[in-house]
Amino acid sequence: MSILTTTPLKCAPSASAALTVTSGSGVADWIVGSWVEFIASAAANLQLAGLVVSPNRSGQQGSNPGVDESEFDIGIGTAGNEVVIATVRLNLFNTNWYGLCVWLFPVPLDVIASGVRVAIRLRCKGTTVTTVSNPVVLLYYQGLDSDNVSTKVTKTAPPAATGVSIIPSVSAWGNSLWSELITSTATEIAIAAICVTQIAANVEWEVDLGTGGAGSEVVATTVRFQQGASVTGTPGGLALPAGLLPIQAGTRVACRLRRNSTSIAAHPNLSITYYDNTSFLTTTLLAPATLATWHAVAPTLTANVTLAAPACHATWTAVAAAVAGGAVTRATPATSATWIAVDPVLNVQTAITAPACVATWTAVAPTLTANVTLAAPACHATWTAVAPAIHGSNATLTTPATAATWTIVAPAVAGGAVTRTTPATPATWRAVAPYITNGDVPPGQGVGTTMRTTGVGH
Amino acid sequence: MAAPQWTTNAQQVAPSAATGASITPNGTAWTNSGWVQLLASVSAASVLTGVEVTWPSLSCEFEVDIGTGAAASEVAIATVRGATVDNSGGPAWMWFPIGIDNIANGARLSAQLRKSGTNTTAWNVAATYLLKAVTGTFLTTAVATTIVPAAAAGTSVTAGGSAWANGSWTQLIASTSAAIVVVGVQVKGGAAAECELDLGTGGAGSETVVTTLRWWNNNNDGGPFVYPVVCPLDNIATSTRVAVRARSSTGSYALTVALIYHAKPL
Numbered sequence: 076m077s078i079l080t081t082t083p084l085k086c087a088p089s090a091s092a093a094l095t096v097t098s099g100s101g102v103a104d105w106i107v108g109s110w111v112e113f114i115a116s117a118a119a120n121l122q123l124a125g126l127v128v129s130p131n132r133s134g135q136q137g138s139n140p141g142v143d144e145s146e147f148d149i150g151i152g153t154a155g156n157e158v159v160i161a162t163v164r165l166n167l168f169n170t171n172w173y174g175l176c177v178w179l180f181p182v183p184l185d186v187i188a189s190g191v192r193v194a195i196r197l198r199c200k201g202t203t204v205t206t207v208s209n210p211v212v213l214l215y216y217q218g219l220d221s222d223n224v225s226t227k228v229t230k231t232a233p234p235a236a237t238g239v240s241i242i243p244s245v246s247a248w249g250n251s252l253w254s255e256l257i258t259s260t261a262t263e264i265a266i267a268a269i270c271v272t273q274i275a276a277n278v279e280w281e282v283d284l285g286t287g288g289a290g291s292e293v294v295a296t297t298v299r300f301q302q303g304a305s306v307t308g309t310p311g312g313l314a315l316p317a318g319l320l321p322i323q324a325g326t327r328v329a330c331r332l333r334r335n336s337t338s339i340a341a342h343p344n345l346s347i348t349y350y351d352n353t354s355f356l357t358t359t360l361l362a363p364a365t366l367a368t369w370h371a372v373a374p375t376l377t378a379n380v381t382l383a384a385p386a387c388h389a390t391w392t393a394v395a396a397a398v399a400g401g402a403v404t405r406a407t408p409a410t411s412a413t414w415i416a417v418d419p420v421l422n423v424q425t426a427i428t429a430p431a432c433v434a435t436w437t438a439v440a441p442t443l444t445a446n447v448t449l450a451a452p453a454c455h456a457t458w459t460a461v462a463p464a465i466h467g468s469n470a471t472l473t474t475p476a477t478a479a480t481w482t483i484v485a486p487a488v489a490g491g492a493v494t495r496t497t498p499a500t501p502a503t504w505r506a507v508a509p510y511i512t513n514g515d516v517p518p519g520q521g522v523g524t525t526m527r528t529t530g531v532g533h
Numbered sequence: 534m535a536a537p538q539w540t541t542n543a544q545q546v547a548p549s550a551a552t553g554a555s556i557t558p559n560g561t562a563w564t565n566s567g568w569v570q571l572l573a574s575v576s577a578a579s580v581l582t583g584v585e586v587t588w589p590s591l592s593c594e595f596e597v598d599i600g601t602g603a604a605a606s607e608v609a610i611a612t613v614r615g616a617t618v619d620n621s622g623g624p625a626w627m628w629f630p631i632g633i634d635n636i637a638n639g640a641r642l643s644a645q646l647r648k649s650g651t652n653t654t655a656w657n658v659a660a661t662y663l664l665k666a667v668t669g670t671f672l673t674t675a676v677a678t679t680i681v682p683a684a685a686a687g688t689s690v691t692a693g694g695s696a697w698a699n700g701s702w703t704q705l706i707a708s709t710s711a712a713i714v715v716v717g718v719q720v721k722g723g724a725a726a727e728c729e730l731d732l733g734t735g736g737a738g739s740e741t742v743v744t745t746l747r748w749w750n751n752n753n754d755g756g757p758f759v760y761p762v763v764c765p766l767d768n769i770a771t772s773t774r775v776a777v778r779a780r781s782s783t784g785s786y787a788l789t790v791a792l793i794y795h796a797k798p799l
Binding site for chain 1: 535536537538539540541542543544545546549550551552553582583585586587590619620621624625626628630631632657659661663667669670671672697714720727729742743744745746747748749750751755756757758759760761762763764765766767768780782
């Protein structure tokens, strides 16, 4: 794999003035303008690389910081039949945004086939002007020979709407409160950039992107930037490290800021551009073939995942904290190994098989909502299986075939029977199942017959 | 096979939740300042992702080194290069398309500055980084960035005499000592104009364009005027002459250009 390329970057138009796109006419916000053709017919498969957006726009709102937000749609298709393949959000304050006036996709979009027409349109926030006209240049590759490409559509949040407003802390470098950007992601997304209007001069800032419920946000990443003496100059697009920040489906996304100032003037219009419906968090992690220590961490998976075990003599740890919507398969080490599998939240079937021979094996799967099979080691092993909450159907926990120490703890099983077989040979065996509920409800929540049992066998 | 760059690691900042470390420039042009500590010790081996720079109101070209090592024993692991016209605008996070994987667990992070001119007003610098292990796909290298021309004014390049006419090719590197991967270009212009810069290889009079950068120089304000190459350019072999030429909406538009790259192997 390589993100490197030998392909030249190109632009349209080339060696001539930028083309002007114009927002829709009217007094309402976000009225989209007409499509403007940039490439009549792609000479080959093209990959979108970015936009050059001139600050020399007419109809701009001027010094009002609340009205500089703009969205550029890039579309493909014949005139009148354009389909949006990318939306880019920029806060274009006044007629001055400094630097090079370039917005680059962190991952070029490989979505333009040979012969396809490419067009761009614009919409802006603004209630007191009729249109905004903005010169634009399209940046692209032709036949990009890099792995750093995507076929996903880019979108914005909040879409075609004013960004969130954040009141800073009264203390320098104190955190603001979190402000919600997305209530719940419909699919996995990958955040590409943060867009913000700057209203204060000579400040250094940090913006946190976080995930989690209100009051329980966890910082996903932090960006750092500064604003110079003029508050009228910002391109608005702040890149993220390593390109993209994937966020699992069903996740709330929020942001907060801190800065070296005690002013509490609200910072308006914070928004994001992201790649939609990505699958970065669905992956296959292959183990090393030989002696190695391998640590695979896949904390947010939304579909199938296969974690292959080392072929031999290795220490292997697989952690998959949240897997929803697909099966998980883990292969065990073939030979002597220490293997730890931790699956705290599995919503579908899973099979966790034990090592084939002498090994120490720990499997922890505390919240399972469907069938689960935890197979015991075949021989001489210490095995611990913990599955405290199973909401689904049958669970089968088989014992070691030979001398082993084996512990099963399954305190809450709802909706299905649990079968435990004892070791065939002398072993230490402990089974604890205090809550068994004959109904499809979590333990302790009322419906069905609840029976408390405790069994200890030696 | 598509394998875009991504990570779920949270980016860290040094110094964190604090004003950037203050660096007083040397009063002699292109002479290093003293090293200034950004962080006493990283909590794990790390990958450097970028540098945030705040500068006073002046027109200059500059380089900032990020280093590791004890005080008085610092070693530069990467350099960013930029230019300013004044201190308007922002942001000024100068990021590495290829992460710098050369920070050991417990390492001290520091920075030093050199620039054109003799102004000694203090600058602020902060570094951004990812703690290892990095989850995701992120190309990294332990090879530091190289700047050409280094610790000197950018190479002067002039666009053709009429709008969008090519200027002459101007040599940046006579002969590369190794194959290189281009990750950025500093392009400091004059007045407001639309600009294109061709990067080419080959002997004088036989240059071949290997990439083209397009931008809009607005009102000649702000900075840092660095064009990051998101997909780093890997088509310049060893022993190759590298040159640039410009064209602009304004005839005879003047630029200074500096190349930012990694020497191979990465």
